Amino acid sequence: MSHLANRNILLGVTGGIAAYKSADLVRRLQDAGANVRVAMTHGATQFVAPLTFQALSGNPVHTELLDPGAEAGMGHIELAKWADLLLIAPASADFMAQLAHGMGANLLATVCLATTAPIAIAPAMNQAMWSNAATQANKEVLINRGIHQFGPGAGSQACGDIGEGRMLEATELVALCSPLFAKKTLSGKHLVITAGPTREALDPIRYISNNSSGKMGFALAQQARLAGAEVTLIAGPVQLDTPWGCKRIDVTSADDMFEAAILNAKKADIFIATAAVADYKALEIADQKIKKSTNELTLSLTKNPDIVAAVGNSKHRPFTVGFAAETQDVISYAQDKLKKKNLDMIVANDVSRSDIGFNSDKNAVTLISADQQITLDIDSKMNIAQKIIALIASRLAL
Numbered sequence: 330m331s332h333l334a335n336r337n338i339l340l341g342v343t344g345g346i347a348a349y350k351s352a353d354l355v356r357r358l359q360d361a362g363a364n365v366r367v368a369m370t371h372g373a374t375q376f377v378a379p380l381t382f383q384a385l386s387g388n389p390v391h392t393e394l395l396d397p398g399a400e401a402g403m404g405h406i407e408l409a410k411w412a413d414l415l416l417i418a419p420a421s422a423d424f425m426a427q428l429a430h431g432m433g434a435n436l437l438a439t440v441c442l443a444t445t446a447p448i449a450i451a452p453a454m455n456q457a458m459w460s461n462a463a464t465q466a467n468k469e470v471l472i473n474r475g476i477h478q479f480g481p482g483a484g485s486q487a488c489g490d491i492g493e494g495r496m497l498e499a500t501e502l503v504a505l506c507s508p509l510f511a512k513k514t515l516s517g518k519h520l521v522i523t524a525g526p527t528r529e530a531l532d533p534i535r536y537i538s539n540n541s542s543g544k545m546g547f548a549l550a551q552q553a554r555l556a557g558a559e560v561t562l563i564a565g566p567v568q569l570d571t572p573w574g575c576k577r578i579d580v581t582s583a584d585d586m587f588e589a590a591i592l593n594a595k596k597a598d599i600f601i602a603t604a605a606v607a608d609y610k611a612l613e614i615a616d617q618k619i620k621k622s623t624n625e626l627t628l629s630l631t632k633n634p635d636i637v638a639a640v641g642n643s644k645h646r647p648f649t650v651g652f653a654a655e656t657q658d659v660i661s662y663a664q665d666k667l668k669k670k671n672l673d674m675i676v677a678n679d680v681s682r683s684d685i686g687f688n689s690d691k692n693a694v695t696l697i698s699a700d701q702q703i704t705l706d707i708d709s710k711m712n713i714a715q716k717i718i719a720l721i722a723s724r725l726a727l
């Protein structure tokens with residue numbers, strides 16, 4: 330369900346190759362029922378012609394700050410007043426810097442200064458520009474000022490680099506904008522969530538781990554925050570930016586994650602265990618690098634503590650949600666875990682599939698509780714997360 334129906338969204342497009350994705354974004358926002366107008370920087374017009382956005386949005390595109398024609402109609406103040414949301418996608422490093430410093434050198438920057446509507450940015454740039462200290466400092470300024478930041482995602486980039494800096498897909502951005510207009514169903518609630526893998530050291534340079542990217546857990550954290558919750562995200566080693574408005578605690582091993590989870594779950598209303606915690610760790614971690622002196626090597630492993638079971642069985646337990654990563658008999662194994670770990674809900678996913686689950690942008694899940702079973706077909710992890718959070722909120726409201 331989208332909350333964008335009849336909302337006025339001013340899409341700000343700044344200069345970057347990701348501007349081509351914004352053409353699709355216009356359509357996806359309109360599909361969700363929004364009225365869309367587009368303002369472009371001059372840089373953006375070098376990548377995509379304003380005519381493209383005019384044809385897609387059905388409205389004139391705004392590019393000039395000092396435009397006598399526009400000032401009589403949709404000038405910067407009128408645009409600022411018209412918008413219910415300003416979505417800057419892509420937001421370039423340069424535009425983030427302008428925004429952080431309150432500059433008004435072009436139409437879009439001026440509208441950002443003049444509006445009282447919420448502003449959301451979807452950064453898109455080369456990975457080195459994203460990790461540059463100046464961009465990171467600007468990002469902090471903008472987040473502290475209440476500007477929503479959606480993404481960036483990680484992956485291969487137009488310039489050939491690999492890393493963080495990709496603009497989120499149009500459907501993901503729509504899934505992130507919609508909750509901005511929704512009732513804050515988790516307002517006043519504290520949600521603690523684990524995400525990503527754990528690493529269990531064998532010696533100073535080697536470890537046991539798995540392919541969890543953290544995407545599912547980070548999407549849930551972001552959707553819970555947008556639903557009004559205070560969110561503590563306990564993250565294993567992943568390459569993802571902290572979701573907007575969430576408090577993040579970085580951990581490495583299952584023992585570290587256990588300690589952080591137990592401490593924070595005591596104050597939580599909701600606990601979600603998305604992390605792919607390593608089931609076993611080395612009985613002893615070698616002080617020095619293990620030498621390959623024999624043809625065979627036997628490792629002695631011991632079980633890690635079960636984090637979600639410990640939370641589920643604690644005295645003042647929060648509403649506790651686990652995930653079940655299965656490769657066969659998905660539903661029945663998930664039902665077993667629901668009971669054994671004393672959970673309120675379990676989210677089952679089939680991790681034998683390559684199009685969903687571990688390290689994919691998509692998932693397909695079945696939500697199982699004692700009295701209910703709901704299947705969510707394949708969709709972006711952001712959309713799946715929005716639906717899981719909505720269901721948890723509805724269970725808490727009962």
Ligand code: PMT
Pocket residue numbers: 523525540541542543544545546583602603604605606607608633634635636637638650651652653654655666678680686687688689
């Ligand atoms: O991170 P992504 O790339 O986005 O991938 C998402 C995902 C596939 C990792 C996610 O959707 C998922 O399925 N997470 C659970 C992974 C897992 O370890 O499942 P499990 O069936 O082995 O464990 C069941 C539950 O117990 C999970 O909630 C797990 O977090 C929890 N657990 C397991 C072991 C342990 N020692 N402590 C735990 O808390």
